[in-house]
Amino acid sequence: MILKYFSKKIDHFREHTIHDHYYILPYSCSKIRKLFVRFTFKGEKYKYFYHKYNEAWGNERTIEIPIIKKYVDEYNNNDILEVGNVLANYFKIFHDVVDKYEKVEGVINQDIVDYHPPKRYKLIVSISTLEHVGWDEEPHDPEKIFLALDNLKDCLAVGGKLIVTIPIGGNPHLDNYLRTGKIKFTENHYFKRISAYNKWVETDSDFVEARYNSPYPLANALFIGIYEKQS
Template sequence: MTEWKNTFVFQGKELSYNRIKFNNPSERAVEVAIAFDFLANLDSKKRILEVGHVLSHYENTLSDYLGIKSRQIIDKFEKDVGVDNQDLISFLSPEKYDAIVSVSTVEHIGQGAEPSGHYGQSVESRDLEEPLKAIAKIYDLLATDGKALITVPFGKLTDAGWFIQCSQEYLDLLVEKYGIPQAAISISFLKLINIETTSSSPRMVWGESNAVALSSVEYNSPWPCANGIAVIQLSKVSADFHLNLNAEPTPLFYEMLYQEQQELEKSQPEIQTAGELEQSPDFIFLVSTLAAQLHTSEEELEESHAFVQLMQGKIEQLQGVQEQLSQTQEELKRIQTLMQEVQAEKDWLQSKYLAVRQMAHQLQKELEQALARQR
């Protein structure tokens, strides 16, 4: 049996659940308490910026006492007293801030309109990493040693059209791609464990968790809204930071919303039983077609096999001719060598013949001279 409490634990501190009904029940039950605790414990409260018009709906006279009511608030869409309707990405500030807080807002930046049309605007193209760029922009707006607290839905990386549910892989890009120093960022996690479904103002149970335990959590399942959140805390370690808002999105896989997955599954035709499938005309036609294609393929295979055997015989014949040709070439080389030897012998004999003939001619001449002297 669930033990319902009025408090939850975050980073070792016991905080009270938000009891104001505006946008409650949802992750606001813990986000609002965490955000006010963050603001109440700031070392400096001179220059505070809130991104997204959220906390004003939960404030009371305690805000004046804590010194956090005079903060600057920017929100692109919500119109209210004291709210500057500016887009964070294009927001220019002449000063840096001691603290920035943003509750469930950055996941909507750069995304489409909420299905009811009450929030956001229709866009032709979206930058799925603009929430990350918004976090990097918040880090850039901090003064050195300034602090920021940002909450986002967390679990399976999900493209909901009007917001992005973050995952660990997605948030890792803050350091790996957008250059926020690892030492400047810390992330804590909370998971929705149970919710009272029989009350118009239900009680909730949230518990501390981790990225691995939340990796399969889906938005709106099993309970409404975020079933897991990440609380991102930034601490500006140096003024030396280069903000890059022009980076192309990293190719990550984004899930569909749980409801969209369910609707897609319902829209698929019902699967027939094996018996029904075997008796259906479409199945019989398909089997007949496949059988005919198989028969044709077998005939083509046999023809191909016969052709391969024929080619193999031709290859063996050519190999025999090649062997004979090789033997003939060897014999031809041997005959050429022999002919060269015979020609050399002939040339030697020819030179000997000429020498003997010359010697005979000389002897005949000497004989004629000797006979002439005897007369």
Template sequence: MTRANTPAQPRSTTPSVSGWVRRAGGIRWFIRRFGFAQLFLKPARRVLAPLIIPMLRERSVEYRGASHPLVYASHNVTWANERCVELALARALMTGIPPERLLEVGHVTPHYFQGGHLVVDKYEPGSLEVDIVDFAPAERFDLILSISTFEHIAFDEPGATPASEAIAAKVSAALNRCRSLLAPGGLLAITVPLGYNPALDAMIANGELAWDRATWFKRFPRRRWRQVSRSEAVRCRYGSPYAFANAILLAEWEA
């Protein structure tokens, strides 16, 4: 069940949420990251999605001078978290880009949209299962897109408990690799939930990502998302007052 311009239905080959949780670190990891209640609320929302989504009021987010509908879908219960606004932004960025000129880092948008573009994700079947830093294609891309993926680098990898410096080094390496794969005039765009990964939050606060453009979005009551100032966004806490991200960053780099 989806809503807002009818994204594609999730594919049946997608691993189950429980399988993803096991790979990331198990039930204890899930509770530590998202809270005990979400262990039950998220599956319940998924089951009830066919009833819930038709009752939701459509919302939009402003970006680049246009209004983009939030995406409500049963996969990952997007209406209850930041994925609804991330997908709206992703769709805006992807519009007009030929599939062969688009690279996605982290397997996200194929769950919702018809694409046909190349996806690199070393943990997700159905993608090119390789670390982005080891990816060496002959072609270059007009758009490289990554939705809520960089916060997991070295932070949520199975068995990993690296120091902040190690996380920062791996994030920087992945960013540098992505930028090297841009065609002239190309764009790298990533979204990051603020407050999830302290090491990445520190990189953002210290200006270490060196983006060309940053847009900040905050969640408001009744599932509204709006652009806000950097100072307002970085004050938001992950998981409070709303479950999951209460603010996100859209960072962009131009070739």
């Protein structure tokens, strides 16, 4: 009974006290948090991700990267497509990457709606990229996202998975498509940022309303969609 009591106290200390106080320290010190602090996705504990690039310890990257990386590590590189060149900024990668704008060696510079590979992928991932499709482009076409998602699903092998992360509040049209169910995934998951120290929790809401850059910098809510191709 006593051990159980102290175990709960230690868990509370890890999840709250350590998390909230180390965030205000420089990046080199904030890394200490990853020894103690975890967040939960689909009932499984994950370490927060810390990296200097793009200030990944202080925004939504801190949960996007570990979730997507876990899936990527479960597949062979030849079976993976990444939409948007993100993971290469943090890890050495060997899978296919398509990115319309980023001119980097090894990246396929093609619009995702026009990408028609000769093979089908078992895993397609995208980290905070699809909200830009048709929204931050010319010509402006918010409905282009439907073409992009249809094409990505077509690029999947039967039994393959498409996993995307989308910050809420960055594209109001896409937010509305998610809210109204016009865009459908096999699984819909939402996270909400709950502190200035970049702590995130998964919610059981059908949709999480949030403003971008308010009250905290960048995304204050995150959508994670998982689509599994059955036929």
